[in-house]
Amino acid sequence: MDIVYQLVNGVSGLPAQESRLARFFLDNFAQIPEATIEELAAKAGVSPATLQHFSRSIGCSDINDFIGQVRRQQQENRHALPAAPMLGDAAWVDPSTLQKLAKNAGVGSEILARFSHSIGRESSDDILGQIRQRLHDFSQQESRVAQMILDDVSFAASATIDQLATAAGVSPATITRFARAAGCDDIRDLRMKLAQASTPVAGGDMPGPWRETLNHIQQSLNTQLCELSPAAVERATSQIKQAKGLHIFSASTADAPFANLLQYRLLTLGYPANVCLDSALMGITASMLGKGQVLVVFAATQPGSALIAAVHQARWAGAEIVVIGGAEEDALSHQQNISLPLNDPRYGALLVIDLLCDGIERK
Structure with missing residues (x-):
């Protein structure tokens, strides 16, 4: 031979x-x-x-x-x-090697990274590269999931676990097993990595300020995801869905647009909510709350005394409290509250709203 x-x-x-x-x-x-x-x-x-x-x-x-x-x-x-x-694949995608090759070729590292991907030499951090490398190591059912993902990465990055299972012709439990077999913590981690992998590499002709803004947003969203507790998001989603009544308070005018956005998103899902931006009316509203009611508080900025008093009153009356933002030791912190911290009052708040509403829609 x-x-x-x-x-x-x-x-x-x-x-x-x-x-x-x-x-x-x-x-x-x-x-x-x-x-x-x-x-x-x-x-x-x-x-x-x-x-x-x-x-x-x-x-x-x-x-x-x-x-x-x-x-x-x-x-x-x-x-x-x-x-x-x-050499191996690792040497090809080593950052120092990429920089050296980019300099010699007179191109940006983004273009070189895209070229290495096009000839099948992905980074070890690339979830698609990991899936391809392990394609023959998966079980028969896991291989069906892998092939479905590789065929339509954008769909897989945004689909629910049930949608993934249906598309691959397997059970939801197989999707969960596949996520772990692919080196992810869970299905949420898999979707996040697939979303990153399916995002086009920024072109070299993109204006510098645009690229800086894009990088800032991506970094902010990644940090926000790391700071959020999946269990807290799940608990907040369940409370909102089961609530007999929903109310949204805003700590300041800066938080008001996000309170209104959450109200609109909930309304489109069939969950009407009342928004209160007036500190005087917050106390009146809180006095009418009780068990089965959910109060969502946007507090990316320091809350005033009227809002603090209204939240304490609502909790004392038996309402569930979800605080979006707020420091660990601030006046709104309480062990019974569901806390969803924000690292960025703008992009972080938008991401939290998406996670809550997406979770409600999936349930």
């Missing part, structure tokens, strides 16, 4: 992941016999099981047979390729 010929054919004739493996082995042909299976897997960025599958795809009985074929062909040719460190 001409193993080099098999590898060359494999570059164009095998699935994407195995084609990348063929390129990797051709690039590092001289070092293959000296490496262990575990070292080959680590350098190539795949599992040993994937190496076994690849070996059979090119006509070998297993990975040991493949290594033996390489060793025999090197001996027959009586020369070895110059020794060099194995």
